[in-house]
Amino acid sequence: MAMVDATEVDHLAAERAAAQFDVEEMKVAWAGSRHAVEIADRMARLVASDPVFRKDTRTMLSRKDLFKDTLRKAAHAWKRIVELRLTEEEANLLRLYVDQPGYVDLHWGMFVPAIKGQGTEEQQQKWLPLAYKFQIIGCYAQTELGHGSNVQGLETTAMFDPKTDEFVIHSPTLTSSKWWPGGLGKASTHAVVYARLITEGKDYGIHGFIVQLRSLEDHSPLPGVTLGDIGGKFGSGAYNSMDNGVLRFDHVRIPRDQMLMRLSQVTREGKYVHSNVPKQLLYGTMVFVRQSIVADASKALSRAVCIAVRYSAIRKQFGAQVGGPETQVLNYKTQQSRLFPLLASAYAFRFVGDWLKWLYTDVTQKLEAKDFSTLQEVHACTAGLKAVTTSATSDAIEECRKLCGGHGYLNSSGLPELFTVYVPACTYEGDNVVLLLQVAKILMKTVSQLTSGKPPVGTMAYMGNAQHLMQCRCAVSTGFFERSPDVVEAAVAHIQLLLLLMCTYGVRFIEKLQQDIPGHGVKEQLQNLCNVYALYLLHKHLGDFLVTGCITPKQGALASEQLGKLYAQVRPNAVALVDAFNYTDHYLGSALGRYDGNVYPALYEEAWKDPLNETVVPEGYHEYLRPLLKQQLKLSRL
Amino acid sequence: MAMVDATEVDHLAAERAAAQFDVEEMKVAWAGSRHAVEIADRMARLVASDPVFRKDTRTMLSRKDLFKDTLRKAAHAWKRIVELRLTEEEANLLRLYVDQPGYVDLHWGMFVPAIKGQGTEEQQQKWLPLAYKFQIIGCYAQTELGHGSNVQGLETTAMFDPKTDEFVIHSPTLTSSKWWPGGLGKASTHAVVYARLITEGKDYGIHGFIVQLRSLEDHSPLPGVTLGDIGGKFGSGAYNSMDNGVLRFDHVRIPRDQMLMRLSQVTREGKYVHSNVPKQLLYGTMVFVRQSIVADASKALSRAVCIAVRYSAIRKQFGAQVGGPETQVLNYKTQQSRLFPLLASAYAFRFVGDWLKWLYTDVTQKLEAKDFSTLQEVHACTAGLKAVTTSATSDAIEECRKLCGGHGYLNSSGLPELFTVYVPACTYEGDNVVLLLQVAKILMKTVSQLTSGKPPVGTMAYMGNAQHLMQCRCAVSTGFFERSPDVVEAAVAHIQLLLLLMCTYGVRFIEKLQQDIPGHGVKEQLQNLCNVYALYLLHKHLGDFLVTGCITPKQGALASEQLGKLYAQVRPNAVALVDAFNYTDHYLGSALGRYDGNVYPALYEEAWKDPLNETVVPEGYHEYLRPLLKQQLKLSRL
Ligand SMILES: Cc1cc2nc3c(=O)[nH]c(=O)nc-3n(C[C@H](O)[C@H](O)[C@H](O)COP(=O)(O)OP(=O)(O)OC[C@H]3O[C@@H](n4cnc5c(N)ncnc54)[C@H](O)[C@@H]3O)c2cc1C
Ligand SMILES: Cc1cc2nc3c(=O)[nH]c(=O)nc-3n(C[C@H](O)[C@H](O)[C@H](O)COP(=O)(O)OP(=O)(O)OC[C@H]3O[C@@H](n4cnc5c(N)ncnc54)[C@H](O)[C@@H]3O)c2cc1C
Ligand SMILES: [Ca+2]
Incomplete structure (x- = not known):
């Protein structure tokens, strides 16, 4: 937690004492309001104090154990959200502090919004309650093995069959395999699938369809559906907790009304018609x-x-x-x-x-x-x-x-x-x-x-x-x-100009707030950081400013000098400025970033958790090290 | 291997046909000589064809299995080196293509050179033959938990005891723990340890000592020696094959003659004396x-x-x-x-x-x-x-x-x-x-x-x-x-100026070579790349050139324009220019970088190897997914 036990030493106390502003008020400025500080704090502590949400050995878990751990955390988080009747705002923060990517992110972040945005009133009434109660788990299946950026090039087809009033979803090639969707590999029961809509022999381009993928009874893939995980990704722990998946369809049939029809529809006869909803709404x-x-x-x-x-x-x-x-x-x-x-x-x-x-x-x-x-x-x-x-x-x-x-x-x-x-x-x-x-x-x-x-x-x-x-x-x-x-x-x-404007805007925003909130030094610190940001960008892109004649070489040199002076003003406030983010040690998950600065014992303790330290003499010594050291390699079969 | 099977399609054939230079001669330019191409090729194929050196599932191994795999590969590589009587040049290439960090790297790359550079003739005669035959495994133990860049600040002590003619090696603080040395955690029997030499009550600063760490009989740490691995590192696979270690000494005694004494010595009486070898030799x-x-x-x-x-x-x-x-x-x-x-x-x-x-x-x-x-x-x-x-x-x-x-x-x-x-x-x-x-x-x-x-x-x-x-x-x-x-x-x-000069030098070097080696277009390609490199640096650091008045804004704009033209000249040669590196598919280890360009089936096949795909319904379904989907979470204990 972000508080130091009374019996323990705060190795950063001197740094904190040197700060020239009110950290508590800066927390408010960072979080946006007192209310925001309060609930962030409460949710962060809730997560940090719950053993199910531990993550200190996460990078050591095998892929299977990591995935199982994600399922466990997601279920437990949901249980807590329901038990404690958390608001949506609180629930979102709780998930943030659990800090482990999983199917839940795509369910709430992509599946539900896709239905909300692209589904008709009727479709929303049917599907959203199921999603809200997790009676179904959904993901967002757009990208394919062969197409990502170019969505218009997707190959999966959704052919309308007027005989049965169904769409036939099919993967005609290897490259048409859906590839990447988070939550698809193992967890989802449903997906919004993007496919080329074909009716009356004509290709109408990419549209979204709600497709059930797995049995709600035993979670096995439905007939014609091939599902799997696409394999390990960058880093250990990290995004490997997510089951980014592969999906192939072999002529899978879905009812016509599972096409997302807010913008356009296919009629019972197979006519493609636009609704009067402008597509800009998306x-x-x-x-x-x-x-x-x-x-x-x-x-x-x-x-x-x-x-x-x-x-x-x-x-x-x-x-x-x-x-x-x-x-x-x-x-x-x-x-x-x-x-x-x-x-x-x-x-x-x-x-x-x-x-x-x-x-x-x-x-x-x-x-x-x-x-x-x-x-x-x-x-x-x-x-x-x-x-x-x-x-x-x-x-x-x-x-x-x-x-x-x-x-x-x-x-x-x-x-x-x-x-x-x-x-x-x-x-x-x-x-x-x-x-x-x-x-x-x-x-x-x-x-x-x-x-x-x-x-x-x-x-x-x-x-x-x-x-x-x-x-x-x-x-x-x-x-x-x-x-x-x-x-x-x-x-x-x-865009950087925009960022600068907004950053200045941010400072002004605080300035306005200060009419009610007494925050000693808060405005000055933000102003200083804003200046650092501006001059840093200038320094970094000096060539562009010079080549266009916006500034002279001399002004460029002055700016760099001024930047050095600004750094000197940041220095005594640096630790307090990061304290204002108000992160718990659990959320940071770092032996180096501990609130109390007690870095070395923490690093030392973490080391011994590695499975390689379970034995002093490593596995493999007798097969591969001893024969080498004893010059008996030639005799041994490796 | 870098060759396409006759029955298979080369998806990059058109690219290769478009190249405007002789790839085989470029291989010679890249490798340095025909001889270098030949042995690199031979060693790369040796490694690629040997099942022990497979690395396609490396990122999926647990830390323990990965480390064991490293021990196995190291032993097998050494066996092959001995059996085939490889030259040092060949052995180095073989290790390069095995492409897995391990204790061997530090043994040859740091331990042996330290003894060669800092040991007396006598010490070299005693220790090097042991190291050359792997009767001992050595590492390089300099960095401590508290000191890396500042070597003069190391805290480990080596106190001379004239009573027994020994040095007492000791870790006085937690931060004095040796921390990081590769090969130290599990594999090494010996280390060159850097410590503060103290004799006759005076601290003479940092010196190197050969210290035995583990029993040569059963590999257990010697009395007073605490050893372990410092834990998981960035990435999966990657450097986790290495046992970067922690080491603490509790008054460990070593004979006086295990101080590396080429530059300075401690006499039997405990006098610190400099030899007449100038320290610049290091x-x-x-x-x-x-x-x-x-x-x-x-x-x-x-x-x-x-x-x-x-x-x-x-x-x-x-x-x-x-x-x-x-x-x-x-x-x-x-x-x-x-x-x-x-x-x-x-x-x-x-x-x-x-x-x-x-x-x-x-x-x-x-x-x-x-x-x-x-x-x-x-x-x-x-x-x-x-x-x-x-x-x-x-x-x-x-x-x-x-x-x-x-x-x-x-x-x-x-x-x-x-x-x-x-x-x-x-x-x-x-x-x-x-x-x-x-x-x-x-x-x-x-x-x-x-x-x-x-x-x-x-x-x-x-x-x-x-x-x-x-x-x-x-x-x-x-x-x-x-x-x-x-x-x-x-x-x-x-330094970038230097790089440019050297790059130009490289091209001239080839030019000279061409008197004997006919290499159609090789020189032109290298010249073009050299120009790309120069103008790219100019573009990247435009600000510095402009602010110092080295070039005018107009020249800067012309250079950027010229760069675009140079890229157009690289384009038809790009694939052939990377073919010239002559890397096998084994060494590249990439579904995307395959020589034959058959990317999609390769990606697809790799995915199914993930352990998460061993079952269609994931472990954890019954505990964590089914209760969620069936709204029975409240009853279950997670
Ligand atoms: C962790 C992760 C999670 C994901 N989750 C999902 C998900 O839940 N659902 C889903 O549907 N997808 C998901 N994706 C897929 C993601 O949306 C795509 O990877 C992304 O759209 C980029 O497309 P691509 O991979 O095809 O890249 P490509 O388009 O193949 O890009 C390759 C290179 O080509 C360049 N390039 C491409 N087009 C142009 C152009 N016109 N001009 C110049 N350069 C160009 C790019 O800049 C890039 O350098 C996920 C991806 C990742 C990595
Ligand atoms: C994979 C790996 C393998 C290693 N293998 C070995 C090994 O076999 N044997 C061994 O003995 N060691 C080994 N090391 C340790 C390595 O040598 C040190 O990490 C390295 O010397 C850097 O020191 P440090 O980690 O103490 O960094 P620090 O010196 O603590 O650097 C921290 C920051 O301070 C800055 N800084 C430090 N001093 C100054 C200064 N004077 N002015 C301005 N900025 C400064 C640095 O730029 C950096 O940003 C290994 C390390 C790694 C990561
Ligand atoms: Ca620029």
Whole structure:
């Protein structure tokens, strides 16, 4: 837990005492409200104190045991949620702190929203109650062995058979096997399956269908359905708790009314007809999913930064004199210049997440009023933020691991698992480069329309002021395809500008809050982090600023110097700034990131848990080591 | 194997046919000579055809089984080496292709060289024959729980006891536990242990000692010795085959003559005396170790690039028209701009490795002649190249993984293991940032001496010509410590200049070779890759070039444009350029990187090997899924 026992020493006490702001108030700023702090705290403690939710030996479990452990945790979590009558908000937090990917994530995160978004009223009334009570478990089966990014290229077919009023779902090729869906391999009873709808001999492209996969009696795959897990993934523990699956259909029949029919239907006769619901309504779900991905980025990043900051304050290496007292590595300017921008990024992403939540509400209202004018801009904005924050977070977690030196390479540091479980966020829900290309296309289109009198809106409004963009022709004239690497860089720059704006917005937001909340020094710290973030981006992309003449070389040099000064202001507050995330030791899962800083005994104890330490003389000694040492290898059969 | 069965289809045949150069001759250029191609080929096939060396289920093994598998492979490899009377060169290649970290690496790579470098003639005669025949297994025990980078801060003590003519080796604190040495946890019988030598009440700092750890009869730890494994590490499979260990001494006594005494000795009476051997001689070993790390970087990087290039030529996604033929993702300019610089880097690092080999010979000769004039420059050069190539390679492997989309996240792609087994190279043999700070210090010193009439030598000679450096004061005057992030950037720039020079050198080297070796198009391809590498660095560090006024914004833009044209020239040759690495499918260990490009059936088959697929209905169904689905959770105890 995040509290130090009275009998124990807080090795970070001096750091905490040096902080120049009120940590409790910063917790409120980070969580969003006092209420949010309170329930996060309560849920985190609930999980941390329950032995079923232990995860300290997770990376040592075999795949089978890990999966079984996931099933157990999911069932137990659900039991607690029901027993304690938790609200949806509380239940979500409980699942967050259980911190183990599993079928539940896809059930709530993709299956239910797909039915809500794409199902008719009737379909929702039939299927949602079953899903809400877990009478069925659902997953989201879109990707195939041969097609991921290009959804329109999916090969699975759903052929309407007017004789029986059924769709026949079929996998015509090996590459049409569904491949990747989480929860599909072992747990799900149902899936929303995306397939090419074919009726009256015509291919109408990709549509969603609710398909039962397994018997509700004994969980065996239904006739014509082949199911399996697609095998081990990056890291130990990590995403291996999830049964990403493979699925093949051999002419599996489902009733016609299991096609998700909110936007279009197939009639009893086999006619394909559009409903009067505009397809733009589906964007709402996408914005929702992407805003939660950005929120997750700030969570993953802040966990890694919390571990690296605390350990850097404990770790001492070298000193002014040999033999004299050693320096905390957090005092080294190189360590600061690698770590503090990541701390600033964690806060920046946190506030952007808030803004995206607002954007989701805004877009939902607009969609309901059939106002689609901002859709394109919102799409650019959410796709771009997803790409930029997930890439930055993945790189940052790995950098935090390196900042912990050798010990960061141990599973007991928690960082290897944090990295490997997080990094697929760069790939799922849209490969980041593919997303940035979409952003770039919208940017180019916006630029090319500048002279047409159609002013850019929302987050792109600034382009309207940039007169010199009017003369910009290069990318448009030499062809988008040829210049795509450059336009992707432009897309990243656009998104970073957005991040900066939002980050500033975050600080202003706090400023407003301060009218009611007394938070000594909170605003100053956030302002400082915001400046760090801005100058760090400037430093990192200096070339772009210089090449476009936005700043002079001299200004660039001044900015770098100023950055160093800002780091010095962050330094005394660094530990308190990560304390404000309010993470329990259970959630962090790191010997290096412990709240009390008692790192070395923790590392030492963790080591002995390894199964290899069950015996002093290792298995295999008699077969493979002794004959070698005794020069008797030639005689032995290996 | 790298050959396609006559009955099977080569899915990459069209790519191979399009190549504009002679692949067989490129193999010679890559390997270094015809002889090198021949023995690499022979050893690779030897390993690939031997069932003991299979590694296709490695990531699924438990820690214990994986370690046992390592012991088995090591013993079998040694058996084959002895049976076939392999030369040292052949044996090294065999071990390379076995491709599984284990105690053998430290035995040959650190234990033996330490004795060679730091032991007296007499000590070498006693210990080396034992090590050569594996009658003892040795490791290198330097790092402690509390000290890694700062070797002078190690806490283990070696107190001389003149009464018994022994050293007493002791671990006075928890943080003095030896922690990390490979091979220590379970396999080694001996270690070179670094400890503070104390005699006549005085601390003489860190020295090396040969210490027996385990009984040669039953492998149990000797009295006073506590041994164990430090636990699981990043990734599955990967470096977990190694028993990185913890070691504590409780007043363990060793004979005086087990101190490594080439440079200094303790006499029978306990007097500490220096020998007349200059300590600079130890640099030779360090240069040797670092040159092999750079060589390893080009190997790891080329493997990752080989997988990503072949898969990108097979993978198709999207097309000019929906429903029409799809585009190989290798044709996308963004894919090229991410991948081809890495291909170029693999070749660049390969040639730098060669140059470092030459440098090692050169330095050895100079040291023997007691000429220490180039030592500092050589140190900057090897430390810097170690840091820059290992960081670049780690990032590049992870980028190659992302370039493979979702499938790169599967263990069957080979890329997760390649990354996790490689990445500690950024930390061991000197944390990269700590090394770059050393380089930076030497650079600053060189600059400050420019006016003193002491001209810089070797790879730093160019500084002598840079008149404006004479006026450079900033870093020197504002203090090294404060500006260390900037000077680290300068160090990276210096090393990259070196890499470029060496890369050019590599091309010239081939040019010379071509007088005897007819290699159609080989030189042109290397020249092109060299240009890609140069312009890629320019693009990446554009800010530095612009801020210093080295190039104008317009030149920068031209360079970026030119880079795009160079990629177009690489494209038709990409697959052949990775074929030239001549890696077997066994060594690559990747369903995505197969020589024949038959990716999808391979991925599909690998999936079914996962233990989770042993049963269709997963273990845990009856306890945790059925009660959930049947709404009977409340009754069950989880
Ligand atoms: C952990 C994990 C969980 C997942 N869960 C699910 C799930 O629950 N349900 C589900 O249906 N799917 C799931 N997926 C699949 C995921 O959605 C896809 O992996 C993702 O859409 C990327 O597609 P791909 O793998 O086909 O990559 P590809 O599209 O094959 O990408 C390969 C490379 O090609 C490049 N590329 C592709 N198209 C273009 C282009 N037009 N221009 C330039 N470059 C291009 C990419 O940038 C990338 O470098 C999951 C994946 C992972 C890794
Ligand atoms: C896989 C693996 C195998 C290993 N094998 C062996 C082995 O066989 N034998 C052995 O003896 N050891 C071994 N080691 C240990 C290895 O040598 C150390 O991890 C390495 O020297 C780095 O030291 P550290 O871990 O103490 O990092 P630290 O020095 O604690 O580094 C932590 C952070 O502090 C920063 N830092 C430290 N000093 C400074 C400074 N002066 N200025 C600025 N920043 C600084 C670093 O950059 C880093 O970000 C192994 C390690 C690994 C990961
Ligand atoms: Ca740039």
